[in-house]
Amino acid sequence: MTSLNTAAEVPVIAYERVCKTYGEGATRFQALTDVNLQIRQGEFVAIMGPSGSGKSTVMNIMGCLDTLTSGSYRFCGTPVESLSQDQCAILRRSYIGFVFQGFNLLRRTSAQENVELPLIYRGERPAERAARARAALEEVGLKGWEHHTSAELSGGQQQRVAIARAIVTEPTLLLADEPTGNLDSHRSQEIMQLLVRLNQDRGITVVMVTHEPDMAVYADRILRFVDGRLVSDTAQDRATRSVQGAGDH
Secondary structure, rough: OOOOOOOOOOOOOEEEEEEEEEEEEEEEEEEEEEEEEEEEEEEEEEEOOOOOOOOHHHHHHHOOOOOOOOEEEEOOEEEEEHHOHHHHHHHHHHEEEEEEEOOOOOOOHHHHHHHHHHHHOOOOOOHHHHHHHHHHHHHHOOOOOOOOOOHOOOHHHHHHHHHHHHOOOOEEEEEEOOOOOOOOOOHHHHHHHHHHHOOOOHOOOOEEEEOOHHOOOOOOEEEEEEEEEEEEEOOOOOOHHHHHHHHHH
16 A cells, blocks of 8 residues: 555545445444545544444544445545555554553553554564653653553553553554543543643544543534434634643643
8 A cells, every 4th residue: 555645635534425334134224324524634523422323433434444335435535445454454553543442451461562562563673662662651641650561550541551552653543432431530531631632742633432521522523423424513612622621630
């Protein structure tokens, strides 16, 4: 796969009449219907909606974890539906970071080793992997915790390790699926402030699925889905969001 177009004027995400159908006949389920949206470089976007609204399907397609049934999805200008499975894997590995509600860390493995995993898949040398993992952990506030296993870390610390693992490859896009779902309110605010800082200071495009309005307030835009359709796209004031985040610190 050739290099993607990461110029600022090209949307990171562009959906055009995206539909997703699961099953056939009596079991057929229309998960998404004619979804049109664009997300530009440096935006922080929250995706909301009730259970079964299609928000997770939207994110899975963005992350090349699922395929669309019809329509077009362009990632930095590249039509993803035209890519092979191997090319999609390269795209994920090179341009996308993932953060999940359940952290998805190896329990008996150190924080540094967990963060190194994406770099191992990319074939980077051990010394380079270790240096980049330490730098990523320091960036998320975990300097000094490199050799602690996941079992020795709090939930908030584990999510910070997961974020470090997601950003260690310097992705264009960070996808966060309910990143505060397993955390208390204080730890949730800390994680959201970290995501905001990564978005603002490093320019990483962040797309977050959440059902919590208190977390969605940190985003620039809120996309709301109902029954597989995008029903609203609401902009929020970045300055207000930043003040709220700072006030909660």
